[in-house]
Amino acid sequence: MTPQNDDSSREPARAGKPFTLPGIKSAVARRVSYEKPRRFVTEGRETAEREGIEVDIETDAEFPIAGTGPALFVGDVALVDSTRVGERRYRFFAPISLPLAKDAPLALGRAGSGVPTREKRSKVRIAWRDQR
Amino acid sequence: MTEVATERLRLKDKRILSPPLVGDPLYQCAKAIVVYGFDIGATLDVERNGTIVVAGAPGGFPQPHGALVTLPAQLAAGDVIRARQKANGLTSGWSPPVTVRDHTQDFPDGPPRPQIDPAPVYECGSRTGVNNLLTGCDVWITSDAIEVGKVKGAAPHQGVDVTPDYGLAKKVRAWASMCKDPSPPSVAYDTIPAPNPLPTPAIDPAYEGTQQIRITQLVNGARFELSRNGVSLGIWRTWGYAHLVGLSSPLAAGDQLSVVQRMCPNDPPSPPGGTVVLPCSALPAPQVAPVQCGDTSVTITQMASGATIKVYRNHVKAGEGGGPVVLLDHAIEHGDVIDVVQTVGKCVSRFAQELMCACVAAPVTYDPSGLDLFPVGFTDYDGGTVNINGQTLHVRGNVYYPADDDGPGQPFNTRRGKRGPVPLIFIAHGNHSPADPSYLGYDYFQHALAKMGFVAASVDCNELNGSASGPGNIIDRADLINASIAHFQTLHASGAIFQGRLDFTKIGLMGHSRGGEAVVIAPIRASKPADAVIRGVLSLAPTDWGATSGPPKDYEFLTLLPAADGDVWSNDGAKYYDRCLPPALKSQLYVHNACHNFFNRKWLANDNGGTLPTMARTDHERVLLTYGCAFFRNVLAGHATVGFLVGTERPPATPTSLVHLAFKWTKAVTVDDHEQNNTISRNSFNLPTTQTGLTADEYGMSQTAGNQFNGSFYGDSTGMVAEPRRGAGTFRSELKPKTNIAGKEIWVRVADVFDGTFPAAATGFKLGVELANGTVKWVDSDDVGGVPPPFDYGSTTKSMLATLRFPARCFDLSKREAVIRAILLKLDRTKPNARALAFDDLQIV
Numbered sequence: 001m002t003p004q005n006d007d008s009s010r011e012p013a014r015a016g017k018p019f020t021l022p023g024i025k026s027a028v029a030r031r032v033s034y035e036k037p038r039r040f041v042t043e044g045r046e047t048a049e050r051e052g053i054e055v056d057i058e059t060d061a062e063f064p065i066a067g068t069g070p071a072l073f074v075g076d077v078a079l080v081d082s083t084r085v086g087e088r089r090y091r092f093f094a095p096i097s098l099p100l101a102k103d104a105p106l107a108l109g110r111a112g113s114g115v116p117t118r119e120k121r122s123k124v125r126i127a128w129r130d131q132r
Numbered sequence: 133m134t135e136v137a138t139e140r141l142r143l144k145d146k147r148i149l150s151p152p153l154v155g156d157p158l159y160q161c162a163k164a165i166v167v168y169g170f171d172i173g174a175t176l177d178v179e180r181n182g183t184i185v186v187a188g189a190p191g192g193f194p195q196p197h198g199a200l201v202t203l204p205a206q207l208a209a210g211d212v213i214r215a216r217q218k219a220n221g222l223t224s225g226w227s228p229p230v231t232v233r234d235h236t237q238d239f240p241d242g243p244p245r246p247q248i249d250p251a252p253v254y255e256c257g258s259r260t261g262v263n264n265l266l267t268g269c270d271v272w273i274t275s276d277a278i279e280v281g282k283v284k285g286a287a288p289h290q291g292v293d294v295t296p297d298y299g300l301a302k303k304v305r306a307w308a309s310m311c312k313d314p315s316p317p318s319v320a321y322d323t324i325p326a327p328n329p330l331p332t333p334a335i336d337p338a339y340e341g342t343q344q345i346r347i348t349q350l351v352n353g354a355r356f357e358l359s360r361n362g363v364s365l366g367i368w369r370t371w372g373y374a375h376l377v378g379l380s381s382p383l384a385a386g387d388q389l390s391v392v393q394r395m396c397p398n399d400p401p402s403p404p405g406g407t408v409v410l411p412c413s414a415l416p417a418p419q420v421a422p423v424q425c426g427d428t429s430v431t432i433t434q435m436a437s438g439a440t441i442k443v444y445r446n447h448v449k450a451g452e453g454g455g456p457v458v459l460l461d462h463a464i465e466h467g468d469v470i471d472v473v474q475t476v477g478k479c480v481s482r483f484a485q486e487l488m489c490a491c492v493a494a495p496v497t498y499d500p501s502g503l504d505l506f507p508v509g510f511t512d513y514d515g516g517t518v519n520i521n522g523q524t525l526h527v528r529g530n531v532y533y534p535a536d537d538d539g540p541g542q543p544f545n546t547r548r549g550k551r552g553p554v555p556l557i558f559i560a561h562g563n564h565s566p567a568d569p570s571y572l573g574y575d576y577f578q579h580a581l582a583k584m585g586f587v588a589a590s591v592d593c594n595e596l597n598g599s600a601s602g603p604g605n606i607i608d609r610a611d612l613i614n615a616s617i618a619h620f621q622t623l624h625a626s627g628a629i630f631q632g633r634l635d636f637t638k639i640g641l642m643g644h645s646r647g648g649e650a651v652v653i654a655p656i657r658a659s660k661p662a663d664a665v666i667r668g669v670l671s672l673a674p675t676d677w678g679a680t681s682g683p684p685k686d687y688e689f690l691t692l693l694p695a696a697d698g699d700v701w702s703n704d705g706a707k708y709y710d711r712c713l714p715p716a717l718k719s720q721l722y723v724h725n726a727c728h729n730f731f732n733r734k735w736l737a738n739d740n741g742g743t744l745p746t747m748a749r750t751d752h753e754r755v756l757l758t759y760g761c762a763f764f765r766n767v768l769a770g771h772a773t774v775g776f777l778v779g780t781e782r783p784p785a786t787p788t789s790l791v792h793l794a795f796k797w798t799k800a801v802t803v804d805d806h807e808q809n810n811t812i813s814r815n816s817f818n819l820p821t822t823q824t825g826l827t828a829d830e831y832g833m834s835q836t837a838g839n840q841f842n843g844s845f846y847g848d849s850t851g852m853v854a855e856p857r858r859g860a861g862t863f864r865s866e867l868k869p870k871t872n873i874a875g876k877e878i879w880v881r882v883a884d885v886f887d888g889t890f891p892a893a894a895t896g897f898k899l900g901v902e903l904a905n906g907t908v909k910w911v912d913s914d915d916v917g918g919v920p921p922p923f924d925y926g927s928t929t930k931s932m933l934a935t936l937r938f939p940a941r942c943f944d945l946s947k948r949e950a951v952i953r954a955i956l957l958k959l960d961r962t963k964p965n966a967r968a969l970a971f972d973d974l975q976i977v
Binding site: 011012019036039040041042043044045046065066067068069070080081082083084085093111112113114115 | 521522562563564565597598599600601602603604607645646653673675676677678679680681682698699700701702704728739743835836846926
């Protein structure tokens, strides 16, 4: 039997951001005092702070290693200064002056290209553990 | 461009023969010149300083490399050389003159480096092609340092027969000299066994009456035997790949041709390949490059072997020659209809290629990455450690440089070193798995830069890869780049290879991804050595982590934005381009079908997941090579390569149709960049604008502006969006009195505004100049290259502005009319192609 010719139409282009973001399993925040002042950068300007807030999250998968990277939304505030501290564990840094609401909803997005937006919302809330 | 039946055109044959072309440049001491573009079998005359020094030289076949005409005496600097042809009872005019130069003016470090082309070299090979030669130089080949073949007075791409045939595992090199000035040796090739079995050669379609055929799939250095109807015509040596064979008599339709190739005597020949000669009726139309109004020649991109090209303007013959370039009797004017046919013997192609000139059709010229002057050395460098923001980081990477010979740790090129220090380029990769040596991924770019005389270092930033993110990570990368610059200063002071060789007043930076953001700020970091001067920055697919502040300035700027970038998806380099305040020039390449990773050879995955159209990795590299080399050559060495960055010429073998350029000269007259906060009713001169039949206003063309037209803009500029109404509408911008545009161009950035639905067809507009008497002369955007369609990126498709050039010559102005009083934009497309257009940076250049 002669095969019929397929005539499917063009596949629509998919919106950007092909990387899949992980989900948040837990989040712990604490105020931290630094022996040596820690650098924070805002709009290209560096400041050195003796105190900061660190938010440790555990995720269900790794963030891809790329030009862009993770952004943690605490409410409307996006934290983009981060480091990977272990398997599926990331630490986000914020200056002490940054207002982080205690019960704010969390979400993950990506930073480093364009304006970070919430891409994966979470029902997890931050557990606060002050260590001063 | 369309194919039209030749018979229908009723073309009028005028007795005209185009002048041939003399290969340019010519240098003192040359013993031969190359003449191109004559008719098959024409005789050639060569004139030197008004005196005919060669008369009636048989030209033979103009393809593939023209005729090498030996001169009675060596050329001297200042000589003026012309040539003409005689064929079919006609004598052409003289070719455009070529003035002989001293090669040391253009090549102060000696003749360029010969290239064995094609490579590799096989055991039992009998002939080798050598490329990248100065016309008329001497070229020779050595096998294990023993000369085995030589040609005095060579063509730019010269075949050299070798005796004896190559043995196995011999080191083969090509050498050249001009005026007893030696070139560096070519890359050394060790001879290897030829393919076994040998491939079957093929013959391109041959047409009745031809006296030349093209054989392909030949092995480098093979001998091939050609037969016609079973009778051997002889044996030829070939440098390989393809070979054009001239025959003593024309072929007839139905003739059977066959060819076999041989290498070592004890190995069997290839299977025979062959073809049957086709009748006249099968002769196709030639293929022709687009022509630009004002051109005085037509370039043929594909023609039958042994064909002659005839060009007709408005159905009357205007030129004839052997291609690939045919000179015309006068310049092509707007509205002229050009028909091009090819003839073989008595056959005329059934179809003609018909085209009209475009006002702007940037020609494909030369390869700006192809300048090959020096052998290339390379080595790792290790500058110990440096403390950056509390981290102990290694200052290390690798570096490519012009050397005395190829290979690791070779001495710096002695001759280049004596002439003075050389510019440097530092390359910084982006974030990727630390397990991969990302800094090794730009070796192809480093090698290209080094062979033209730059030192190109790639900084190993792997200790900053993998775990940390944020603007601080970008700043650390910038400081690490600067630490490498500082380390090279110590190598310049006392290093074994680089002592006294480096020019820190001419530094270029190239960064990719996070490295692309880092190079934007490295020049203003305190870590930059005080006496290091950054002249140019190439920012490739840069991120925006917020490490920058204020406009990039004090260096020339080029950014390359991959439209199919699946990582840095918002093409943040567009912001840096918009903000940048360079001393002279900024340029932006928005490259359709380019992804983020394929510029780095160590980054293997397609970051967009393969669901966006993505060109081959080799095309990515080609774009970076050609435009990147054009940028650094211009900025650091003053070479005349800026045309590639402002769209007046295009590089060959590069997907230029996918490269959409935006560019801006700092010192040009800006009519309106919409940055003055003086509303849409005033331009940058603070002179009035008016609009009729459309709706135009100023909008923030960024993701964060409060007054966006819509969310499809990703730069950081204020510009104008004009929306069409039912009929044609115009926007008029008044100029200062006595604005004269004679010899100038009008540039404007424009984008097809993405409104959420991908357009089915391109849109466009007209740009007009208003004369002193109120008359407006219009040129359509389609006549200058057209408004690029957006790149389909789904819901985040971008309205990315590209610059269109409207040369004053397009408007057909008299001298008096060149004084204009306004520039107008007209939106005149009808549905469904009537769409909003974004404009910015209206300039007179």
